[in-house]
């Protein structure tokens with residue numbers, strides 16, 4: 224009889240059983256057509272109720288792992304990841320999107336989200352606050368939603384006051400609001416020389432001149448920033464100081480203080496994009512904006528820690544910049560949906576955000592271990608809890624060439640050239656997201672495939 228090996232992973236029992244089932248199918252422990260134990264048999268063995276097993280089998284059914292009917296048994300039906308379709312001809316680039324293993328989007332691991340958020344949604348509909356969420360909200364958001372935002376932000380900014388919180392429709396919207404409200408067309412905006420592509424497209428869309436600052440293993444190099452400032456005063460520096468996208472660099476406390484001192488000296492605004500702050504290795508290191516609070520706007524969202532679909536983010540602003548930010552929210556979207564702001568607030572006030580952050584950090588650490596094992600000996604930059612890694616390919620690979628061949632082999636990754644703040648030729652690095660595959664097995668399969676691809680000589684495909 225099949226007995227699942229349940230992990231320590233802190234999630235509902237039924238999901239652990241469904242996960243174990245998926246794992247055993249991909250490991251080959253279970254094969255197509257195998258009959259699973261009855262509800263009662265497995266419930267007795269695992270010392271849980273038959274209802275828990277029934278939920279586990281329903282979940283497995285939903286994922287397409289099993290089929291069956293009540294009373295007639297439950298049977299394995301899934302394909303193991305190793306049977307995923309793979310193009311034998313690497314230069315064939317026409318694989319359908321659905322066949323691709325996607326390691327290109329930074330997002331939280333989603334297996335347990337449905338479980339947690341279904342309850343939050345039902346709670347929202349039943350709550351006495353529901354009516355508030357159905358109407359227009361005042362500038363900046365409903366005070367109660369801003370207070371929930373302040374509660375979320377106090378994990379990193381312990382003194383956060385709700386009056387300084389502005390609700391946005393996610394972090395990308397927060398970037399857009401802050402950049403357009405606090406700088407003008409033609410202004411010089413600086414960022415890391417390798418940066419999140421959303422910053423590049425935004426700066427170009429808003430007709431700001433984007434300049435990339437040289438980086439080392441801690442992110443922006445203060446001397447390089449000073450040199451640029453001596454040539455021309457920037458209006459703003461956009462900086463991702465923790466688990467930087469794409470290099471995963473984390474800036475030390477000392478480096479943050481140096482960057483803040485330069486902002487004072489050269490009179491520019493810091494836009495502190497701390498969307499990955501919850502993945503810090505040393506939580507005692509303060510956010511960059513805390514070193515120059517009067518000239519910094521702090522930015523985060525719930526997209527990476529809770530769920531991207533909420534589209535709720537928070538700006539934390541010094542009082543003197545607040546009205547420019549709230550006006551820009553009004554001009555851009557009038558207000559982020561109060562309904563989802565209410566849901567986000569419930570998630571925060573009920574402590575679900577902290578629970579999900581714990582789950583995501585554990586999952587990220589486990590996936591990092593897989594990446595380190597598979598890429599041992601390669602040049603890999605990452606952090607213990609980061610969702611992604613920055614892999615530098617050996618000669619003679621270029622990142623564009625590798626990205627194309629990976630795609631032809633069914634794995635989607637992003638090439639280093641897409642992160643260049645200023646287009647500056649070819650790179651040899653690629654960003655691999657560890658959290659987007661649906662399971663650790665799927666991740667292992669994708670990374671193993673990439674590692675074996677690296678071992679081939681790209682010139683064979685010319």
Ligand SMILES: Cc1ncc(COP(=O)(O)O)c(C=O)c1O
Nearest residue numbers: 393394395419463468498524526
């Ligand atoms: C550094 C950085 N900032 C902002 C965003 C946008 O986040 P959101 O989904 O909340 O708009 C991302 C998304 O990947 C990001 O990596």
